[in-house]
Amino acid sequence: MGGILLMGTKIKATHDAELFAVEAKNYSLPVLVNTQLENAYHELELLGFPLSMSPFQLLQTDYRGEIGANDLVNHVGQFVKMVGRYVCEKPVPTKNGKMMWFGSFLDAEGNFFDTVHFPNSTKTYPFNGAGC
Helix, strand or coil, X not given: XXXXXXXXXXXXXXXXXXXXXXXXXXXXXXXXCCCHHHHHHHHHHHHCCCCCCCHHHHCCCCCCECCCHHHHHHHCCCCCCECCEEEEEEEEECCCCCEEEEEEEECCCCCEEEEEECHHHHCCCCCCCCCX
């Protein structure tokens, strides 16, 4: 009868004598393993972005592009491949009424780079939502 009373001052007497001797059950909980990857997926589900890992660490590939945003100045006029996390896009009509887009991305080091998507390439390479 020496318990903590949270919602009152009276303790009801219980009369729960057993007809047969019943052995007490011992329940054991499984060991729950929580990994950094699981945490990142929970954060992504709850917040919309991961906190414990970079979105680039969630990719199934280690490829981060040929260059980063800070190295673009050394490759003016050249064809390069980059991997970036989508930030936003802005559709703009051309003077001919066709649509083109400006996109903003973050590279693996957290540096911004902007892209221009001309009308002839947007049908082949459209924006497919958030992600890398």
